Amino acid sequence: MSQVLIHSCGVSTSLRFDDTSFFIEPTNLDDHTSSCCAGTYRRVKYTEVPLRNVISAKVASGVVEVQYLVRKDKQSRLNLATTSGAVQNEDSTRAKKWCEALLLVAYQGANPAKNLKVLVNPHGGPGKGRALYVSKVEPILLAAGCILDVTCTSQFHGILPSCSLMYSHIDTTHSGHAIEIAREMKLGYDALVTVSGDGLIHEVLNGINQHEHRDQAFCIPIAPIPTGSGNGMSLNLLGLQDGLDVCAATLNVLKGQPLKTDLFSFTQGDRCRISFMSQTIGITADIDIETEHLRWMGDIRFIVGYIRAIIARKSCPIELSMKVVDQDKSRMLDALHARRAGKSPSPSSPPSSLLSDDKKPDSASSSHDEWTRFKRPILWMYAGQGPFVSRALMQFPVSLADDGLIDISIQEITSRSALLRAMDGAEEGKTYWINTNRYFKASAYRARPLASKGNLVVDGEQVPFEEFQVDVLNRLGTFLSPYPFYAPEF
Template identity: 30%
Template sequence: MKSSDKAHTQETFQTLKRLIVDERILRDPRPIFVLINPFGGTKSALTVWNARCQPIFQLAGVPYEVQTTTAKGSATTSARTIDYTKYRAMVTVSGDGLFHEVVEGLFDRPDWQEVATKLPLGYIGAGTSNGMSSNIGAHSPEIQSLNIIQNSIRSLDIISYTQNNKTRYSHLELLFGLLADLDIESEQYRWMGILRNYVGAIVRLLYLRSTGCKLWLLSPDGDKRTSNIPPVPSSVLSDHSQHGPRVTIEATTVWTEYIDEDITNVSAVNYPFIACDFMAGPRAKLSDGLLDVNICHSRNKSAYLSALLEGESGKYLHQKEFISRKCSAIVLEPGERRRWKSNDGRRGIVDVSGEEVDLAPILIQVHQGLARLCVPAWYDESMIEQAWKN
């Protein structure tokens, strides 16, 4: 190669580098900690990183350290023990399950407050559903990588969930009924990628279940919709033995609404999308301190067929079959399935951020703005609700 060609190549490289990253960011010599789950979803996360993300980090001159998970829960251990002072950010390359594990570990530390404020999180979707990709408005691994490099940070709500008096932490949602069954039972179709959700939905629509359920809802305005509300199960009251944000719900908490009916679905979501192509909470925000709760009692299959066809836009939630609330906390006490019980003997499924938890009463509380997440500077999340309303 001629010296003039080498000079031109070097100039082009430096120009691209300046477009990708601000020089001020390069002054931080600390690497980005990249956590990859090579076994999740379609098992493509390592390929996504090597082929589509790593070259961008190399071009930008941003150092990184890669660690792969070895088993379920190993990401929680990594997050619980990481020396956060050594890294400029912690990034997951997989789906929402890996991000859930990291949140759980970071907030189960005695120094969780320092970690939450000083270690930003990044998300590169390489799993099956990749709900957080849509929640940050960055749908490709390349855009997500650029977003992390450019270090545009926003506050992020997390949720605590308490069962059997023990509290843990997560980020995305609580599901019970149709969506929970679909999410967990479709694991058998994981090899199909995102299509697994559609196959699972068709099966569940053909054999639509109803389930007994009790709900306690806490509205931010404090206006009561129900009188004579019974006390919540004592097992959802935290014993405060864990690290992390304090759960403020007590036995004396005044709940604003109580529901005791058969339901076909309950979703309480912290952000709008629970999968990259399925919106379950169009009014949810990354850091508003509230859950978008949607409840359906109806066995009208056409309502759910609409949800399947209009899942990405969330337009199905305009139907009269769906009851919507904004809540700062919710307690769910699962009952028995009425029809089409599982062949595996399950009496029901409680789903927290894509992970099956105990079939037992559960408290979900939002903790506003405690985490920090890399989100594109240009992303306007208010457009989601505006598009849904129009």
């Protein structure tokens, strides 16, 4: 059952699979080119494809067709490829059983055809979301037999490629449209696919938070396709090689498993919103807002903004208090490695003299419910979860998806030269070890800006510059992931 022979343009090719890979092999290695009836030549080369990358396998009218994702080389991104050929009439039944067996192992018994709600933002990042969806994403989903309910956030002029595909036509773009869609969506979807950056995920989660059946809606996994500027969540789920690859992200839609993650409630007065990735104030918030006009540059915009910001080097006057659980950087790293190895992390330590002396817990048995104040002057505060906030910055390298805590990075005032040096290795998380970068894990924090004006950013979206509090919503979020933890290693 592990092998079938196909014929195309005079070339005979063997298709087979084992427990880990799908193989395409010419039956005669010394002579595997043949003249086709059109006078052109077709070369069959030996190809090995991980079973995870197999998308579809079927027999129709005596022709076997297998579609899969493959790289031209180790550094290139994935692309959809097809191998097809005829089988002898007497082999058709056997070939059909072979295709069924291949799909069974390729999808580990799961149904390839998913019922998906797809949101496409054509304006995210460099503005290529719609084109990438049509050319790269949609063909893979349709090859797997998925039922697609697609909404574009502006008028969509695409041709319906399949009767199983449904487009919602939107004549005008308006802020918060994704919130409305998520709030009103039905509960029967296998996943909610966002073709955009992190901002669309933020809107979707806040819409789900208003859903009539909120808890059930939060269980529908979100699968990001990276076409925005930062694409931090996609990088965290898929890692550096695949985190910016739309085909790899589409494969995750088909093959990923639910990963529970912490979310955060961001409260200002009587207003509350959901945050899934980060909250920041100071220089890092200024960078995000003041480079909006550079979205066409992708994540390079943040590097440009950072250089501008450290030249100005504005301080961030703020009153900041936290419910600190740990601040030992070495122990937090050990906890990360223990989680990735499937072990339980060691207990955390109480805060130390970095915090206000009068509110500091005085023993290891002190309650983590006590508020402690950070008193030193700072340039910025960055809080959140998930290692990457963009390709150029691993801001929270020891973050865990569901530890019930929020990681808080506070940059004390330091020299411009030190800030410039910090750019070296920022994408690998090296700033974590810089002495002036104070790093905490907390169960909650609150802040009051002391300046009259400035920028406060939540998941890349600007919010009112006023007092706020953040609390952890343990394991409320659900994303599709190839791994039971965040992918990037530190």
